[in-house]
Amino acid sequence: MSIRTATLERKTAETAIKLVLNLDGKGKGVIDSGIGFFDHMLNLMTAHGLFDLTLVCDGDLEVDGHHSVEDIGIALGQAFKQAIGDKKGIRRYGTFYLPxxxxxAFVSLDISGRPFLVYDGGEMAxxxxxxxxxxxxxxxRAFAFNAGITLHVKVLYGTNSHHKVEAIFKGLGHALREALSKDPRVEGIPSTKGTL
Known part of the structure; x- marks a missing residue:
């Protein structure tokens, strides 16, 4: 099996990000975005996706968390796209309901090369x-568009905002894990067009 890893550095006037990603890992995360709750969510996504991710972001948190979170989405999406490689033999689709x-929460995705996001998180604190x-x-949005993934996310119900967001990130990890897994019956690119 080919090694599905990526190492990436991204620097702007607002953030400096370094990350190492292994799609075929054991779910180990070493993450420091400077935002504790977001670190928790990325660790959960990593653990449930069985990726290994080391990520450090030095962002302008004195402004707010927007630039750091969005730029991490961009960098992580680019890393996923790089690590996925030619997409040969993958299942391509992943769907997961996470209580x-x-x-x-419901998460469904297609590693299609056609980035799109449909998001309905409902009311949150x-x-x-x-x-x-x-x-x-x-x-x-940043992750899906930079990874080349069609992504649908919906919180079906719930009252606690922490639980809703946690369900989204865990569900995303599981859906990615399913879509990125290899199917020995798939020969080449999983598309009748021959390309993704």
Whole structure:
């Protein structure tokens, strides 16, 4: 099996990001975005996706968390695209329902090369710890568009904002894990067009 890894550095006037990604890991995350709740979410996504991810972001948190969260989405999406490689033999599609106590999230994706996001997180508290809940959509959009993934995310119900966002990130990890897994019956690119 080919090695599906990526190492990436991204620097702007607002953030400096370094990351190492292994798609065929054991779910180990060493993550420091400067935003505790977001670190927790990325660690959960990594653990449930069985990726290994080392990520450090030095961002302008004195402004707010927007640039850091969005830029991490961009960098992580680029790393996923690089690590996925030619897409030969992958299942391509992944769908997962994730219950988190009273909350239930649905995540469905296609590693299609056609980036798109449909997001319905429902009503959320404005802040979860030091994390602006609106940034969940910003992260997902940046990630999907830079990874070349069609991504649909919906919180079906729930009352606790922490649980809703946690269900989204865990569900995303599982859906990616399913879509990126190899199917020995798939020969070449999993598309009738012959390309993704």
């Amino acid at each position: 988190m106590d009273e909350a239930l 404005p802040m979860i710890g030091g994390y602006d809940s609106e940034l969940t959509e910003e992260f997902l």
